[in-house]
Amino acid sequence: MGTPEYRTCPYPVYQSLREQAPVCKLTTRHGVDTYLITRYEDARLALSDPRIGKDMHEGIEIYHAVFGDTCDALDDNLIFADPPRHTRLRHIAHEAFTPRHVKLLRPRIEQLADELLTKCPTDTPVDLMTAFALPLPVMVICELLGIVGDERNDVLKWFGQVTRSRFSKEMGDELAEAEHWLRNYFLGLVARKRAEPADDFLTVLIQTEHEDGALTDDELVSMMWVLLFAGHKTTTYQIGNAVYSLLSHPDQLALVRADRGLLPQAVEELVRFECSVETSTFRYALEDVEIGGVAIPQGSLVQIAISSANRDPEKFAEPDTLDVTRKGLQSTHLGFGHGPHYCLGAPLARMELETALTALLDRFPEMVLATPETGHEEWLKGPFPAFRGLEKLPVALDPSRTVDDWTATASG
Template sequence: MTLHDTPPAVDDAGVLPDPVPLTGCPYKSDPYPLYERMREAGPVHRVVFPSGVNAWLVTGYEAAHGALNDDRLGKDHDRGNDRWRARASIMPEPQHSQLQVHLLHQDPPKHTRMRRFVTDAFTPRRIDGLLPRFRELADALVDALPETGPADLVSGFAARFPFQVLAEVVGLPAELAARFDRDWGKVVQPVGPTDPGRPAYEARLHGLQSYIAEVVAHKREHSDDDLLSRLVVARDRGELSREELDSMIFQLLVAGQEPVTNQITTALIALLRHPDELERLRDDPGLLPRAVEELLRYDSAFELTTWRFFAEDSDLHGTEIPAGDSVIVSLCAANRDPRRFERPDELDLERSPNPHLAFGHGIHFCPGAALARAELRIALGTLLARLPGLHLAVPDHDIQWIPAVLGRGTNHLPAGYDRRV
């Protein structure tokens, strides 16, 4: 089945199929009508992804909040049963064992031990101290855009700004940061063993592993007071295994920047589709903190969480889930639940309170949330202030959404503007 060869999400009688296919260009461009039907039918549904992986999807806000805090649900891949493993262990060995033991796939007490190594680097106080440098980086990228539009705001800004910021925060040397290939980030987009793109996928894996080895070697020789150096020291003291070290660097370099790139694009698209709100935000930058929270709720770049598993057959909001089957939470579906948010499909930049789940909840709440929020405020504030007349340079239906399973975003966003100021 291809992205263009997709069965309908509902039949003529409006009944959802079992499993519900989460595939196809219409779904990726706008999943919210399907999520609405799923929420109305119940909080938990069996779904199938393009790779053939089956899972149980949680869609309502209360059910999602509960699942994210349910200590019966573990993240360790060893919990997965043979049915899940046959389809979902996409990353081949030895890379799966070497790069997939990061925080997103760990349970306490191991998760608790590993998470303590990274939290200090992402505290709101530390991020606040770096804001002037982040603004310099954003302004420099806008300075490099054409004086008048159009320009691709992904390649010219959104794909570069988060990684530059991340390099500053974690201590990635400039010479190594300049050599990071964004294409390596596609290793989180599953490519099955028989897919024609498998050789390119495996080449990305090897390239990324070699790069991580260079980062470790550099930090071992040039240790400093930064996160990467501290992780290498922890490895050398025996506090982290080699696989844990490599996986945590993998998570920082890929999960630490690609979702922010995508969130900048989803936020921009939402504003470009609501030009009155865009102008309002440009005229009143004081709205930015609250607007960022609403843009995170309205269309989150982290559409779905990663796998969770029950150790034994368990009830989840009235649905019996077999042990080892994968459970995934739809953050986007939860964030549009009308039982939690009034007028959930409307973009309201002054929405308050706004208890969205864009960064997850519970022990796996994103440790980089404060950094991501700061990046979004600076990125949007800079682009709106310095590119007057900002508008889409292509028809809305020509926006091509990335075919990633868990995330939302686009690799290209052509935008016009009157001038660069």
């Protein structure tokens, strides 16, 4: 499953697994038995099954097998927590992700999108990932956390070092140095915000009380880490996937251009069709569990293939067809998860996607894919194992002005 062909298009493999081995035992580089779940109904049940835990520290040997000797303080967050601790952490985070706070961000996100697109050249193809899809979510998350000015560049430099090191086979001094820098920076940021509170996201995280206590400094650090990592990586790749999907399906793009009222449901379909989260974060069996008729022994790792579940024909009619008029998806597709670990940032991600697509369609209604003559089939590869996204997305924003040393194509 690690072949270039699979990374480019995993859906035929998932189809075979759904039909022949819907709960498939895998041998991974971690040396821990892993079970991959590919059918929709099994996936939905597994995402909410209390017998399948996420607190990897309870199985510390599994934790180190998967993550190596990394900074536990950064990983000690609500993603890797079970009740009752997860309940407390989620309650506090939910207070910061209120609809009011998210709604207040829309004008600023629209402004940021407009500023980024203003800088894009129109007489030559532009890599939309670098110029737009990456910086927009990064700016949003940094503003949420109060990371401004030159500090933002420093944070992103060390953050990039952590993500590169964690997903490579070499996890040495560079990783430790980057994690140490980030932890100290986040602690300083918390101290400054305690001294000068404001009506913002981080202040709410600091001040929100729960019956079992407010967040500790270490918990705030890990919360900021997961927001920075999950909050920008997933949205970056989803923006790229959405634009790519629309530009390579001109009939669907035409529908959205003609009726912007379709955008909210189009966003749901774009997430279902080409989700940036290909597989869930790791879970593990707290006890012997049976799923889809397969016995999963206690202590085994469990992963849910989100991209497979979202294309299960038992749940979605013609699942391999992009249909922006498809209804009823918000409560059914698994692009934002399901159950107690359902993505807290889903409302923000939806708004960012809708805002990004609106800004692009308003300013560059004739944009098309711009690909080297070798084609585009190698683009869609997950840069990290759990993610599915584009490393590059060359686009001719105004084909009438684009130099013709590239091939502009509306069909992809």
